[in-house]
Amino acid sequence: MLLELKHLxxxxxxxxAVDDVSLNVPEGAIIGLIGPNGxxxxxxxxxxxGTIDLTAGQVIFAGEDISGLSADAVFxxxxxxxxxxxxxxxxxxxxxxxxxxxxxQRGERPWYAPRWSTWQREERxxxxxxxxxxxxxxxxxxxxxxxxxxxxxxxxxxxxxxxLMGAPKLLLLDEPTAGVAPKLAYDIFRQIARLRDDHGIxxxxxxxxxxxxxxxxxxxxxxxxxxxxxGGSAAEISDHATVREVYFGD
Amino acid sequence: xxNIDIGATAIAILTLFGIYSLMAxxxxxxxxxxxxxxxxxxxxxxIGAYTAGITYTRVLPLLAGLESxxxxxxxxxxxxxLRSEIMAAQPLxxxxxxxxxxxxxxxxxxxxxxxxxxxxxxxxxxxFLALVLLVGGETVRIVVRGADDFICSHNGISGVAQPFxxxxxxxxxxxxxxxxxxxxxxxxxxxxxxxxxxxxxxxLKGLRENEDxxxxxxxxxxxxxxxxxxxxxxxxxxxxxxxxxNTGFVNTNDYVVNLTLDIxxxxxxxxxxxxxxxLLGAALIAILDRFTQVGAIALNMSGSEIEFNYVRFIAFxxxxxxxxxYRPTGLLPESRLTTNAHDVVRRAxxxxxxxxxxxxxxxxxxxxxxxxxxxxxx
Numbered sequence: 001m002l003l004e005l006k007h008l009x010x011x012x013x014x015x016x017a018v019d020d021v022s023l024n025v026p027e028g029a030i031i032g033l034i035g036p037n038g039x040x041x042x043x044x045x046x047x048x049x050g051t052i053d054l055t056a057g058q059v060i061f062a063g064e065d066i067s068g069l070s071a072d073a074v075f076x077x078x079x080x081x082x083x084x085x086x087x088x089x090x091x092x093x094x095x096x097x098x099x100x101x102x103x104x105q106r107g108e109r110p111w112y113a114p115r116w117s118t119w120q121r122e123e124r125x126x127x128x129x130x131x132x133x134x135x136x137x138x139x140x141x142x143x144x145x146x147x148x149x150x151x152x153x154x155x156x157x158x159x160x161x162x163x164l165m166g167a168p169k170l171l172l173l174d175e176p177t178a179g180v181a182p183k184l185a186y187d188i189f190r191q192i193a194r195l196r197d198d199h200g201i202x203x204x205x206x207x208x209x210x211x212x213x214x215x216x217x218x219x220x221x222x223x224x225x226x227x228x229x230x231g232g233s234a235a236e237i238s239d240h241a242t243v244r245e246v247y248f249g250d
Numbered sequence: 251x252x253n254i255d256i257g258a259t260a261i262a263i264l265t266l267f268g269i270y271s272l273m274a275x276x277x278x279x280x281x282x283x284x285x286x287x288x289x290x291x292x293x294x295x296x297i298g299a300y301t302a303g304i305t306y307t308r309v310l311p312l313l314a315g316l317e318s319x320x321x322x323x324x325x326x327x328x329x330x331x332l333r334s335e336i337m338a339a340q341p342l343x344x345x346x347x348x349x350x351x352x353x354x355x356x357x358x359x360x361x362x363x364x365x366x367x368x369x370x371x372x373x374x375x376x377x378f379l380a381l382v383l384l385v386g387g388e389t390v391r392i393v394v395r396g397a398d399d400f401i402c403s404h405n406g407i408s409g410v411a412q413p414f415x416x417x418x419x420x421x422x423x424x425x426x427x428x429x430x431x432x433x434x435x436x437x438x439x440x441x442x443x444x445x446x447x448x449x450x451x452x453x454l455k456g457l458r459e460n461e462d463x464x465x466x467x468x469x470x471x472x473x474x475x476x477x478x479x480x481x482x483x484x485x486x487x488x489x490x491x492x493x494x495x496n497t498g499f500v501n502t503n504d505y506v507v508n509l510t511l512d513i514x515x516x517x518x519x520x521x522x523x524x525x526x527x528x529l530l531g532a533a534l535i536a537i538l539d540r541f542t543q544v545g546a547i548a549l550n551m552s553g554s555e556i557e558f559n560y561v562r563f564i565a566f567x568x569x570x571x572x573x574x575x576y577r578p579t580g581l582l583p584e585s586r587l588t589t590n591a592h593d594v595v596r597r598a599x600x601x602x603x604x605x606x607x608x609x610x611x612x613x614x615x616x617x618x619x620x621x622x623x624x625x626x627x628x
Contacts, residue, residue, distance in 0.1 A: 049466060050466075051462065051466060071462075071465045071466045072465050072466070072467075072468045072469055072470055072471070075466060075467055075468035080467075081466060083463070087460055087462075087463045089455070089456055089460065089463075090459070091455075091459060091584075092452070092455065092456070092459070092586070092588075093592065095591055095592055095595060096452055096588055096591070099449070099589075099591055100452055100453060100464070100467060100469075101467040101468060103468060105449045106449075107449030107450060107589070108449045108450050108469075108474075109450065110445070110450055110478070112450075113444070113445050113449065113450035113451065114441050114448065115444075116444060116448065116590075119448070119449060120589075120590050123449065123589050123591055124590065124591070124594045126591065127590075127591035127592075127594040127595050128594065128595075128598060130591070130595070131595050131598055131599075140599070143592070144592060144595075144596070146586065162467075166467060166468060
């Protein structure tokens, strides 16, 4: 099992946003995480990514307890994430957005940074790797464009591409198709599926567009009011009476 | 009418430009590129000046093989005469002392910048650091002003001579000192440019744009910001040493909040995040400074009761307001490219789009493979 969440809890003052959630994410799977607004999905993503602190529980990643690690340490363990709103570096070019997350860059150390010859060769390799990633997500023609000048769908793709540059084992995506036209939303999910197929990346995806999500996921977890309500295949969840009641209002 | 010596004025302005450039480049690295709001720039400049005050009175005589004289109180005149004699007769001791002063000032100031920022920037709001530095700068100034051991409390230390004082020709020594200031400014500029256009500079810009995302992408932001504060503070202190040498006097009154404001005006005016902009801002403020000084003298000599020096504050306030309203990016906006990566991709794309030519495809390869070959080079 790549990721195991054990009795995760998060309190914001008197509000319990996540309450005793335990779930597993097997390696190489695409797992969906759904639930009505306010059910605690994004909070769960933030807890796994180390963006916010846990109140209680354990996060086990690749057999190692990473509970309480900071976001940068979690990233170095192999967990990258996307955000609900595109959180790119809007004043930087598409290429710079991709190069920033590359791990272990020698030129990021102030001692080496002014001595260009010590890192330019490495930077060249990273640039060419970024170029390949951009080609995959069809953003290569925009490598020199400011991120702020991209369309909403392109921003989502860039965010995914950026996470990919950190060579993650697990990618957490929070509504990767929010605000995107239906056709492009499918394209985005096809790209996501390629991350698993071509790069072996495991994915945990929060998504509201169930009609698209269910076409791609191996397993779905449902959250409601901070609790884990159900888990099962897309077909099982579609037919789950309680899920239909709280989620679809049936 | 007052007579203006054009040559001396040009030297004075260029000297000031060199000194201001160091201060502006320092703040531009910290705030312009890394987004660290240093409202205590006067503190780091003052560390350089106070260091000069201490080394010129305590270390210089020892380097000259003489016994030092307490620079304050009844022996103040004797101490002043001693360092004047040494600077005039033993230039080597003066240069070694200057080198030591730069070194000590840079280390102390860098360490203070690193320590303060590393502690305070771990907090969520980086503006806490701005307040700590603002208050810290003023606190240090008041402590130094009240303590006799540093720079003779409120009296300050005079006779902190330029290293070329031994030439005995004010014009030549000023000219060489100007060149020294410009040379150090050039070194700082080249260093800062190389820093800004590196992966480290890119990471700092990332921190400036979105701290949470950058942390989520695996960057240790507290350390990175503390490091740039170390570098920026060290450069500011070197500027402070030159500032003291230029006036020949170290006094706490020169390092009040106004100095911090001046440096902010240089950066905002020139272009936030652009080292060339910092130089432009420094040049414009150096000219404005000289203009207001000459204006004040002219008005005083004409018997006017108008305090023309205050025009400087009004002008600086107006500059800040107008720039923030009409050109918030400054006169020279930040360049968007960082490293050699864009050139690499541009060339790789260009190579893959080359039309087939006999010499390139003797082996029957497809033109696109040329691009692939380029990529495999690394």
